[in-house]
Amino acid sequence: MSTLSIAAGQARGWVLPLALLALWEVVVQAGWVGANLLPPPSELVHTLHDLATDGALLGHIGISTLRVLAGFAIGASLALLVGAVVGLSRQVEAYLDPTFQALRAIPSLAWVPLLLLWLGIDEAPKITLIAIGAFFPVYLNFVAGIQNVDRKLVEVGGIFGLKGRELVARIFLPATLPNLFTGLRSGLSLAWMFLVAAELIAATRGLGYLLTDGRETARADLVIVAIIVLALLGKLSDSLLQHAEKRLLGWRDVFDGRAA
Amino acid sequence: MSTTLVQIQVEEKRFRAHQVIDRLALDIRAGEIVSLVGPSGCGKSTLLRIVAGLETDYAGRVLIKGAKPQLHSPEVGFIFQEPRLLPWLSVADNVGFEAGRGGGKHPRVGELLAEVGLAAFADAWPKQLSGGMAQRAAIARGLFTQPALLLLDEPFSAVDAFTRMRLQDLLLSIAAHHGTTLLLVTHDVDEAVYLSDRVVVMNSGPGRIAGDVVVPLPRPRDRRDPALGRARSEVLTLLNGAQQDYHDIAPDIAAAPPAAAPIDWSKLSFAV
Numbered sequence: 001m002s003t004l005s006i007a008a009g010q011a012r013g014w015v016l017p018l019a020l021l022a023l024w025e026v027v028v029q030a031g032w033v034g035a036n037l038l039p040p041p042s043e044l045v046h047t048l049h050d051l052a053t054d055g056a057l058l059g060h061i062g063i064s065t066l067r068v069l070a071g072f073a074i075g076a077s078l079a080l081l082v083g084a085v086v087g088l089s090r091q092v093e094a095y096l097d098p099t100f101q102a103l104r105a106i107p108s109l110a111w112v113p114l115l116l117l118w119l120g121i122d123e124a125p126k127i128t129l130i131a132i133g134a135f136f137p138v139y140l141n142f143v144a145g146i147q148n149v150d151r152k153l154v155e156v157g158g159i160f161g162l163k164g165r166e167l168v169a170r171i172f173l174p175a176t177l178p179n180l181f182t183g184l185r186s187g188l189s190l191a192w193m194f195l196v197a198a199e200l201i202a203a204t205r206g207l208g209y210l211l212t213d214g215r216e217t218a219r220a221d222l223v224i225v226a227i228i229v230l231a232l233l234g235k236l237s238d239s240l241l242q243h244a245e246k247r248l249l250g251w252r253d254v255f256d257g258r259a260a
Numbered sequence: 261m262s263t264t265l266v267q268i269q270v271e272e273k274r275f276r277a278h279q280v281i282d283r284l285a286l287d288i289r290a291g292e293i294v295s296l297v298g299p300s301g302c303g304k305s306t307l308l309r310i311v312a313g314l315e316t317d318y319a320g321r322v323l324i325k326g327a328k329p330q331l332h333s334p335e336v337g338f339i340f341q342e343p344r345l346l347p348w349l350s351v352a353d354n355v356g357f358e359a360g361r362g363g364g365k366h367p368r369v370g371e372l373l374a375e376v377g378l379a380a381f382a383d384a385w386p387k388q389l390s391g392g393m394a395q396r397a398a399i400a401r402g403l404f405t406q407p408a409l410l411l412l413d414e415p416f417s418a419v420d421a422f423t424r425m426r427l428q429d430l431l432l433s434i435a436a437h438h439g440t441t442l443l444l445v446t447h448d449v450d451e452a453v454y455l456s457d458r459v460v461v462m463n464s465g466p467g468r469i470a471g472d473v474v475v476p477l478p479r480p481r482d483r484r485d486p487a488l489g490r491a492r493s494e495v496l497t498l499l500n501g502a503q504q505d506y507h508d509i510a511p512d513i514a515a516a517p518p519a520a521a522p523i524d525w526s527k528l529s530f531a532v
Contacts, residue, residue, distance in 0.1 A: 152342070152344055158331060160358055251349075252347070
């Protein structure tokens with residue numbers, strides 16, 4: 001596929017959003033919808049510009065990103081640790097897995113009051129909530145990945161005398177990498193979701209706070225700008241992981257959508 | 261050619277209540293090429309796994325160079341039915357897997373890849389190889405430790421007939437070059453006769469040695485050599501227990517023909 005046709009393919013993806021933006025502007029400028037409820041794109045650009053120039057936006061983005069990174073790192077590392085043990089040992093799985101399955105069923109917001117009670121209103125409850133969100137997708141995918149490793153490849157490791165940590169590092173880990181990336185990517189997107197939940201309730205900075213602030217001061221433009229920034233950040237962080245995935249998983253023999 | 265490399269004496273091997281191997285003894289000399297043939301379920305693959313050290317739960321004694329078989333012995337290489345290359349490693353890293361991470365940079369990897377005709381594919385992923393090429397890479401991997409004994413479990417059964425012939429000749433030239441002793445399991449009588457110094461025929465239920473056929477021809481051999489044909493008939497005779505009956509059903513069932521169903525005249529149409 002030539003670069004030109006790739007560019008053309010990407011250009012096609014922009015058609016719908018641009019058309020919607022144009023429609024949005026027209027609808028509001030024509031007065032069919034109140035500009036206080038649905039600020040037109042041109043006004044949003046202004047708000048974005050104002051927030052960006054006084055440095056407030058960067059601060060919000062910075063603190064939110066830090067929270068997501070910290071929570072995600074903690075949640076994902078724990079998931080790797082627990083997942084490895086549960087995946088490799090049927091006995092441990094029998095003890096732990098039912099509990100994790102039950103905990104997973106708890107809606108994210110239900111944790112919030114408890115975390116506030118236990119951990120106060122500082123960073124701790126927010127990062128904990130995000131870690132909980134990131135934990136489960138990584139854990140589930142990692143365990144499934146380990147349990148689906150081809151027995152024949154494990155046997156190859158056995159022929160070469162690999163045992164214990166060596167076997168995990170040289171056979172199980174690379175074999176589960178595709179699943180692991182699926183888990184990491186959905187864990188990261190859940191981390192952003194839980195970030196908003198955490199910041200909506202008790203925060204003085206961050207994108208979730210910007211949402212609350214916009215609602216309380218009846219500024220829909222602030223809310224929409226925060227939503228857009230969240231979408232962009234989520235997409236950006238996912239793209240980074242996707243890029244790493246492509247680089248690390250080039251060996252996979254999969255359908256790439258360009259069959260002859 | 262005279263020293264004994266492998267001594268196999270398996271009294272019994274069971275999978276639960278099922279007896280797979282019963283009183284089997286086989287010696288293999290250094291440099292010899294021996295094939296095991298027999299119907300499926302005769303325990304030939306199990307025997308190979310015992311020699312490889314993959315199976316340890318059996319009654320009997322197996323010695324390789326006077327020592328018990330153990331997993332990960334540099335004396336023994338194993339080649340599976342499928343290439344079983346690790347898909348996340350380059351071809352070179354697969355061949356040098358034994359040498360640890362980055363084993364593909366080991367100087368012997370280049371030599372082995374050149375020997376199996378894959379020098380240009382050192383950096384390729386296994387997914388980019390054809391079935392025959394992948395199996396050649398697997399052979400190179402099996403030879404990396406320079407084993408005295410190479411075990412092969414139906415190594416060429418998954419490739420087409422032309423590739424198979426090329427791989428057979430490749431295997432022979434490599435074995436001759438390295439002085440490797442080969443013990444291979446195969447379903448293919450032609451393959452067994454063409455490759456081997458000795459073809460060991462096994463019976464099933466439980467697995468025993470029915471007899472062996474020595475093929476005293478020098479190499480390279482001509483696949484059309486009538487002597488190979490004679491050896492082939494000998495193997496077939498042993499396989500069929502000296503009877504010319506290729507039916508794979510029990511004699512009593514074969515003796516009783518299925519009862520003919522009565523004709524239902526009402527179902528027949530005579531309309532023209």
